[in-house]
Amino acid sequence: MTRLPVPTLPAPPVGVVGLGQLGGSLAAALVAAGREVTGWDVDPAARDAAAARGVRIGRDLGGVVVLAVPLPAMAGALEGLGVDPAATVTDLGSVKTPVLAELGPALGGRYVGGHPMCGTERSGHAATDPGLFTGARWALCLEPGTELPRWLRVAEVALDAGAEVVPATAAEHDDAVAAVSHVPHLLAAALAAAAGEAGPLALALAAGSFRDGTRVVASDPAFVTGMVQGNAGPTTAALSRVLGQLARPWPELVAAGHAVRAAAPAGRRPVRVPLDRTALLALGRAGGAVTGRLAAFVEGHLPGPG
Incomplete structure (x- = not known):
């Protein structure tokens, strides 16, 4: 040792x-x-x-x-x-x-x-x-x-x-941040773009959940692009896992996500x-x-x- x-x-x-x-x-x-x-x-x-x-x-x-x-x-x-x-x-x-x-x-x-x-x-x-x-x-x-x-x-x-x-390790870091940072940037961009397609009424009614979910879209696009492309392999794998979750029946998806948050250790x-x-x-x-x-x-x- x-x-x-x-x-x-x-x-x-x-x-x-x-x-x-x-x-x-x-x-x-x-x-x-x-x-x-x-x-x-x-x-x-x-x-x-x-x-x-x-x-x-x-x-x-x-x-x-x-x-x-x-x-x-x-x-x-x-x-x-x-x-x-x-x-x-x-x-x-x-x-x-x-x-x-x-x-x-x-x-x-x-x-x-x-x-x-x-x-x-x-x-x-x-x-x-x-x-x-x-x-x-x-x-x-x-x-x-x-x-x-x-x-x-x-x-x-x-x-x-x-x-x-x-x-x-560097590899462990890149796998982890792909899931909790890089994919969230992509999801925020997708959510904002989709809401834009929904029209002015949708944007006018957007409240806390939309604001929280899209906050990072205000980041410099060149910075975000460089980040996700620099970690393309782990980010693609993490995004595939998210897409797999979205394919589940909605009640199962909501329950599974809630369970992860509820199981977080206290203290x-x-x-x-x-x-x-x-x-x-x-x-x-x-x-x-x-x-x-x-x-x-x-x-x-x-x-x-x-």
Whole structure:
């Protein structure tokens, strides 16, 4: 069993590349938590907004470097920047397997894939919110080649931002978010388009259920398209499962969906997990999350009564 050494050094600095909603919010949250943060964005307005929130602006980055850029820009995000060769690199992309395939060969165990499950339909630096990550689940990938001390350093960044860390592999992450994020974006688009075909009266009568079901349609279409196409295989499989459910008799479908929601465990059971890849992945697969560091262990919770 591989154990993580207990770090004795101070928390490393954090570099954030991309200062839009996610990157700008992360940089602001970390500054508020007392972390040393340097940020960069190609947009001068985004740089100015981050600087006003206490973020140091610069091209020289080290410690933990976070790529908060769109998926198509991920491969070239570090071009023209002075990145410490020893830095740990992570990202906030909504799909993990393609990013791992792009960055993994060059970065090896220095790369730790991440995806915070937060954000809104808004985008850009004007949507920055230092509280965006508070209580959010942040998937953090543990591949066979991931260097565990680096994984822990990225986990500490997520925890300092207020999130809870869910260990997973890239493939497990992509399968899971296809079901709970990517397909819902497609269903929201389909629901909105179908309601539009129903005419002005239908739209005028739309209330809470329609508003909740279509909220994410306001997201940038290019972002959503890149997300679902970047995770095409798992999203297609998840969408097929949804279509299979819709083919069921309606009373059965309604009852089945209600049963899933009703069976959700109430409460949280606190746990301590050793700093070991197998144990951490088991926590994530069971629906648990890491909430803090405790010597050679992490503390967290599993679903269920405390």
